[in-house]
Amino acid sequence: MKALCWYGSRDVRVENVPDPHIINPRDIIVRVTLAAICGSDVHIYDGYIPSMERGDILGHEFMGEVVEIGQKDGLQVGDRVVVPFPIACGRCFYCQNHLYASCDNSNPNAASLEALQGYSSAGLFGYSHLYGGYAGGQAEYVRVPFGDVGPLKVPDGMTDEQALFLSDILPTGYMAAENCDIKAGDTVAVWGCGPVGQFAIRSAFLLGAARVIAIDRFPERLHLARRANAETIDYEEEHEVVARLKEMTGGQGPDSCIDAVGLEAHGTGIGYLYDRSKQMLRLQMDRPTALREIIQACRKNGTVSLAGVYIGLIDKMPLGVAFGKGLTFKMGQTHAHRYMRPLLEKISGGQIDPSVVITHRMRLDEAPEGYRIFADKEDNCIKVVLRP
Amino acid sequence: MERILPRQNKHRSDEARWIIGLSGAALIIWGWKRRSWLGFLLSSAGVDLLNWSCTGHYLHETLGVTALTSKGLRALVPHQLGIRVDRSIAISRPIDEVYQFFRNFKNFSRFMTHVNDVREIDEKHSRWFVKGPAGVELEWDAEIINDQPNEMVSWRSIGSADVESTGSVHFQRAPGDRGTFVRVSMNYLPPGGALGAAVAKLLGEEPEIQIKEDLRRLKQIMEAGEVASTQGQPTGIGHTKGVEQRTLWSKEKAEEAGSVPQPKTRAAVSGTAS
Numbered sequence A: 001m002k003a004l005c006w007y008g009s010r011d012v013r014v015e016n017v018p019d020p021h022i023i024n025p026r027d028i029i030v031r032v033t034l035a036a037i038c039g040s041d042v043h044i045y046d047g048y049i050p051s052m053e054r055g056d057i058l059g060h061e062f063m064g065e066v067v068e069i070g071q072k073d074g075l076q077v078g079d080r081v082v083v084p085f086p087i088a089c090g091r092c093f094y095c096q097n098h099l100y101a102s103c104d105n106s107n108p109n110a111a112s113l114e115a116l117q118g119y120s121s122a123g124l125f126g127y128s129h130l131y132g133g134y135a136g137g138q139a140e141y142v143r144v145p146f147g148d149v150g151p152l153k154v155p156d157g158m159t160d161e162q163a164l165f166l167s168d169i170l171p172t173g174y175m176a177a178e179n180c181d182i183k184a185g186d187t188v189a190v191w192g193c194g195p196v197g198q199f200a201i202r203s204a205f206l207l208g209a210a211r212v213i214a215i216d217r218f219p220e221r222l223h224l225a226r227r228a229n230a231e232t233i234d235y236e237e238e239h240e241v242v243a244r245l246k247e248m249t250g251g252q253g254p255d256s257c258i259d260a261v262g263l264e265a266h267g268t269g270i271g272y273l274y275d276r277s278k279q280m281l282r283l284q285m286d287r288p289t290a291l292r293e294i295i296q297a298c299r300k301n302g303t304v305s306l307a308g309v310y311i312g313l314i315d316k317m318p319l320g321v322a323f324g325k326g327l328t329f330k331m332g333q334t335h336a337h338r339y340m341r342p343l344l345e346k347i348s349g350g351q352i353d354p355s356v357v358i359t360h361r362m363r364l365d366e367a368p369e370g371y372r373i374f375a376d377k378e379d380n381c382i383k384v385v386l387r388p
Numbered sequence B: 001m002e003r004i005l006p007r008q009n010k011h012r013s014d015e016a017r018w019i020i021g022l023s024g025a026a027l028i029i030w031g032w033k034r035r036s037w038l039g040f041l042l043s044s045a046g047v048d049l050l051n052w053s054c055t056g057h058y059l060h061e062t063l064g065v066t067a068l069t070s071k072g073l074r075a076l077v078p079h080q081l082g083i084r085v086d087r088s089i090a091i092s093r094p095i096d097e098v099y100q101f102f103r104n105f106k107n108f109s110r111f112m113t114h115v116n117d118v119r120e121i122d123e124k125h126s127r128w129f130v131k132g133p134a135g136v137e138l139e140w141d142a143e144i145i146n147d148q149p150n151e152m153v154s155w156r157s158i159g160s161a162d163v164e165s166t167g168s169v170h171f172q173r174a175p176g177d178r179g180t181f182v183r184v185s186m187n188y189l190p191p192g193g194a195l196g197a198a199v200a201k202l203l204g205e206e207p208e209i210q211i212k213e214d215l216r217r218l219k220q221i222m223e224a225g226e227v228a229s230t231q232g233q234p235t236g237i238g239h240t241k242g243v244e245q246r247t248l249w250s251k252e253k254a255e256e257a258g259s260v261p262q263p264k265t266r267a268a269v270s271g272t273a274s
Helices: A039-045 A110-117 A160-167 A169-178 A194-207 A219-227 A241-247 A274-286 A290-295 A319-325 A337-348 A364-375 B013-035 B035-056 B065-069 B095-104 B105-111 B193-202 B206-222 B251-256
Strands: A002-006 A013-018 A026-037 A063-071 A082-083 A143-144 A188-190 A209-215 A231-234 A256-259 A303-306 A328-331 A360-363 A384-385 B083-091 B115-120 B125-131 B137-148 B152-158 B164-173 B180-189
Touching: A002 A364, A013 A364, A026 A082, A026 A160, A026 A364, A039 A364, A063 A143, A063 A160, A063 A231, A082 A160, A143 A209, A143 B180, A160 A169, A160 A337, A169 A194, A169 A303, A169 A337, A188 A290, A194 A209, A194 A219, A194 B180, A194 B193, A209 A219, A209 A241, A219 A231, A241 A290, A290 A303, A290 A319, A360 A364, A364 A384, B013 B035, B083 B206, B095 B152, B095 B164, B095 B180, B095 B206, B105 B115, B105 B206, B137 B164, B180 B206
Parallel strands: A188 A209, A188 A256, A209 A231, A256 A303, A303 A328, A360 A384
Antiparallel strands: A002 A013, A026 A063, A026 A143, A026 A384, A063 A082, B083 B180, B115 B125, B125 B137, B137 B152, B152 B164, B164 B180
8 A cells, every 4th residue: 555654854755565454353444535744743754753763654634434343343344434643442541531642551662651751641643653653544544443442433424524633633622722611701812823723713612712812923824713703913023922912801811821832842751862852942942932921921810721732841931920820721632532523513513614724635645745835834834635 | 679689798887898899899900900810810809809898798699699509499589589579550440350360370471471371280380481581481380379369369489490489469449449459569589690680681671671561461451452562564664564473363363262351432422522
């Protein structure tokens, strides 16, 4: 089959590789009909993610048709399914409490992650060997472990483009908004208007926010935010984002603030990853700016919700301000499974249309070009989908 | 992991230990410089002195020769001798199910990757075949010395074992209906004493890590019904990943073996979003 493989920093190629097969009883094999490139894939592309190996197949946002089933599990061959990006067993303590991204039993390399960070998390598709080293879904076929837990059947009337983002970014944006505990009349500010930010904006309105203020610098992203009725701040024009937010909220500040930017600096094994860390400092230099702004802008006793990924250490966090204001912090990897069905219903009901973020439709063969355009934010690129 | 041998020279003053240790170091350097047989002997004596000053043992003791010479005379790891490993893990299954699974010798090779085979001799006795460091197969007989259903099992090696060990597994009901805590405590004398243990550590075959990973696999089998793996999956380098090309699972094998009964789960149907 054809698959997009990683060979090094800014070096991804579509190669012919063997087809996947059933390895464990609860596995299924899916013929991929649509996959996407995620913002977090770009960090692999740029070489920031440790424990990648040459030849690794990328992709954690994908959907397709079930072609093989290990143990009979409720799905049928031929079912059209969308697959959540964390791999979860469904039976450990965390899964039973719907905290799927913390699954204890799905990461074959849990020991390495534990040695580095002191804890391990669920395996992820196509996201480095610390997160299990599972082959990803930017391919013609993919093996999906625990086929009885994650994959969700997509109803006939729904297009692939509408359903695809149930795999990651729609639940991620939704969880970010849900974590804000929105009350009637609330103002929610969203830093970052990439695909996750876009879904956070739309979810905040769905959950009852009166106003959403979106912050970014790319005109096309701000435009897309305005289409969802958000007010926008272009932080390149408006240098005092905090002051502007206060002014817009009667001096109070937003009731809750969502960080859809993050650090994406995976890996904290300081000794082992020393060289990588130095590279990552370049990210740390500007990205905690969003988080610092959030702490300064959020109203007293407001909620800060982090959807962007943070892993490393951060300097000079105004924790005293956060304490003084009595802020609530909510964060973490998305427990995608628990949002998939409710969000599928919202898509069916026309309350949200995830396909609005798609700007580029390409064939799997063109994936390397897709990565380049997306990474360089060329051609007003917001989201690339790939059809094998 | 604790030290192999407890320090025996605690009653000596630190000054004496320092003087003897430094003399040992001087002998090592002086002997080394001579580059002759006499020099070699002087260096060896220096090593012994330095070792004594640090551990209170003579060199042959530290290297585990005591353990080898006295093999067969002892059934248990002597008090304060050997390596002790303690590990525990929470398993979200009822205590009787975990105990029953553990009490069946046939299940051991499913989650202990270094165990080649365990043959049941009778209710209390079993023969173990285990992968040792550097591909050597080690074997020994084990005897269950205490078995309290749903509470604990303890064992010891008997006869002339390649690895003398004694240990216990305790089962404890986790609070609030959260399954079972399994706690393994083990004492063993590694083949080759301290040197053997150090080599095993270098080769990544340290029992402490093995036990930790064995428990992780036990949890995976009990909870998920399978051990997470990517062995044999495709990659863009050469052919498929993993040198060993073997099918880990097939419908035929599964029917033969009869797996742990598992509840049906469908997670995506749950939801907090409204």
